[in-house]
């Protein structure tokens with residue numbers, strides 16, 4: 151059996167002709183940065199998300215960095231202010247906060263939903279809190295009415311990390327990236343909407359935020375050779391924008407395929423060592439990943455090896471939580487080192503099964519059979 155965790159080669163091959171034509175168009179145009187392709191994709195992506203603005207940038211980490219930096223430049227946040235963030239996220243969410251000399255306040259997830267536990271947010275709010283960051287981790291909608299109410303009551307910005315949630319919807323039908331005050335998106339090749347290299351975007355309805363983000367990502371310049379901020383070069387290039395504009399058309403179709411695979415997993419996985427996260431309504435999960443929880447690290451690692459021996463790829467997202475990483479070992483907010491037992495347990499027990507726009511139901515069924523036949527390590 152050979153069922154890779156995700157084959158980017160097959161994903162690209164799904165729309166190879168259109169992608170190749172788009173790349174050729176840019177190559178032949180002689181215009182490679184800040185041109186028509188960016189403008190077109192930004193418009194289409196903003197329409198898709200449902201915001202007034204989408205601003206392309208170099209990658210998802212930068213998108214998040216620029217949001218916080220723009221709020222600082224606009225005088226809405228200042229270094230030392232606190233930002234609430236789920237403790238169990240890809241480290242980029244936390245890096246964007248610390249990069250701006252803001253203080254991350256890590257909040258445990260709900261172990262059933264795997265996203266931030268909204269019942270733990272209010273106790274984490276202090277007079278220094280300026281924002282709540284939610285991460286729609288694994289493609290799962292993280293916004294709840296409680297989050298919205300807390301933002302209003304305490305006058306906090308709501309920032310969404312949409313790196314894993316392209317097309318995911320809230321209970322009232324809003325697409326992720328249009329729910330908060332600003333959202334960071336990643337177009338890393340493996341994401342639900344992936345480029346053929348790095349890419350990212352910020353979506354917002356706030357014209358000031360959009361303008362400052364665009365300026366920061368272009369050396370801090372809105373007008374050629376005039377610099378309002380000390381920014382960086384963090385732009386989305388024209389080839390990636392053209393590729394993304396092709397792939398955006400197929401995103402809903404791809405997400406629906408992911409749902410079919412996920413529903414097959416939900417309906418058929420049955421192993422007393424394994425717990426599946428709470429099953430959400432289809433619209434609220436775009437299944438960027440299909441996480442399962444395996445009873446104990448030994449069994450989790452055992453299942454990974456067992457699948458590998460039988461030709462099936464699986465990956466843990468993520469084996470070391472941000473607060474346990476060396477880069478934060480001496481951080482003031484992490485001294486003494488935080489104890490976040492739910493997050494730490496998830497790092498030991500999570501394993502992601504193959505899912506994507508190209509895996510077949512037959513392949514998914516082979517994965518199920520193997521998972522169900524796994525016995526205690």
Ligand SMILES: *Cc1c(COP(=O)(O)O)cnc(C)c1O
Pocket residue numbers: 209210211212239240242243285287311313314335336337338348349350
């Ligand atoms: C991928 C990812 C990012 C970073 O995006 P890049 O484009 O890889 O920089 C940020 N947050 C989360 C949750 C991610 O999964």
